Amino acid sequence: RVLSLLGRGPELNGAAMGTLKAGRVFSPLFSAFGPEPIQARMTIGDARVLVTTAAYYRRKVAAWRAELPGLAHVLLTDAIGDDLPDGTLSLADALADCPDRGGLAATRPDDMALLHFTSGTTGRPKGAIHVHEAVVWHRISGQIALDLHPDDIFWCTADPGWVTGTSYGIIAPLVIGASMIVDEAELDPARWLGILQDHRVTVWYTAPTAIRMLMKIADRAHPGIIAEHDLSQLRFLASVGEPLNPEGVVWGQDVIGLPFHDNWWQTETGGIMIANYRSLDIKPGSMGRPLPGIEAAIVEHHAATNAVEIIETPNTPGQLALRPGWPSMFRGYLNDPERYAKCFAGGWYLTGDLAQRDADGYFWFVGRADDMIKSSGHLIGPFEVESALMEHPAVAEAAAIGIPEPTAGEIVKALVALKPGYHWNETLRTALLAHARKQLGPAVAPREIDCRTNLPKTRSGKIMRRLLRARELGLPEGDISTLESDER
DSSP, X not given: OEEEEOOSSHHHHHHHHHHHHTTOOEEEEOTTOOHHHHHHHHHHTTOSEEEEOHHHHHHHTGGGGGGOTTOOEEEESSOOGGGOOTTOEEHHHHHHTSOOOOSOOOOOTTSEEEEEEEOOSSSSOEEEEEETTHHHHHHHHHHHTSOOOTTOEEEEOSOTTSHHHHIIIIIHHHHHTXXXXXXXXXXXXXXXXXXXXXXXXXXXXXXXXXXHHHHHHOOSSOOHHHHTSOOTTOOEEEEOSSOOOHHHHHHIIIIISSOEEEXXXXXXXXXXXXXXXXXXXXXXXXXXXXXXXXXXXXEEEETTTTEEEEOOSTTOOEEEEEOSOOTTOOOOXXXXXXXXXXXXXXXXXXXXXXEEEOTTSOEEEEEESSOOEEETTEEEOHHHHHHHHHTSTTEEXXXXXXXXXXXXXXXXXXXXXXXXXXXXXXXXXXXXXXHHHHHHOTTTSOSEEEEOSOOOBBTTSOBOHHHHHHHHHTOOOOOOTTBOGGGO
């Protein structure tokens, strides 16, 4: 297992391709993670090699490295000689001393190739196993859903620390033969528009967060900074990461001259399953229709019997399910076969997402069946946030929920109950925010923290995040039959 902890750049892409060429398993980590999420993923993944920078190593790995005895090598991309921390190697020096054996390692279609981590609503992150055969679907879906051709200049803005940035930021364009743009900096509207113009990008795959930021500074009547850039080379726009509201699709058509084509997939699917692809009429707000070869349905899962009933009536919400068998389907959760088995019932893969299908066969996202938080395209598990907050000496209990926010889609808000002897004030709030940011990194840490005397729990002691979110937003509380009686 070769894990990378790198920002976007040539070293990350080189680590990915070199690992696959050698027949090893590549697992990218998001560089904005703090020490605890990194340690959890490296431990679960049984990391043997880490490719990172000296700064990331010192800040996020060095303090706990001894707890991972299986980590044989730490290769630093930016340090040599006296700059090397103890127990690390210079990647450049190591490559210079390593003969090029040439060729590719022999692999089978079902050999593990990629390990992508996705957070769970309870418990530790899950390592989704993907195999070499996934490349078949990366290519097909890149051609159909993104309309990629060898002469395209393609820009996928997703970080390879997330599955999109690997499947479509590295693999799909390379096997199709398209030229790729890789930008190391974070989202800045002027910079991004400059890249689209100066590099003559033809196909752009980005996130609703970026689209919403552009929508804040330009509209049809006042195109502003967008009108200052020549985007005439663009021919296809696509969105991923979270549902794109209809206004974003229409805004693209009105201001850029092209609509955004939304699509749907998950870490577990490994590639795009449902899309508004170019040959279809777009229904703004829709996920689109299944790609050729993908069988999708809206179902009701009867947990008591594990039976699955297909919902045939159009526009009726239910759980989105897929018929297993496509090449990029995950083949397991690493070392957790029971959790993997629970994803399947009645010959279907149950996605955990709620959706509905209209009479024309278009699918529409309704909501998530669990407590996952999607912020700026990042999938955040509340358990990791809560665990970090619980390490602070003042915190007795913690719950993390997603709160709607116009630009990011959702932000993480934490609610804490304090231990005796501690009193809630602005100083403690600031200290908790700083603690969480240090432990988790800015992409995962909560943006808001408030105190609650009691957090609502079920009789079995599980905090009811759904109820907390409903109360925070003034929404109906729904079923509270399992709530502890003194919390009502």
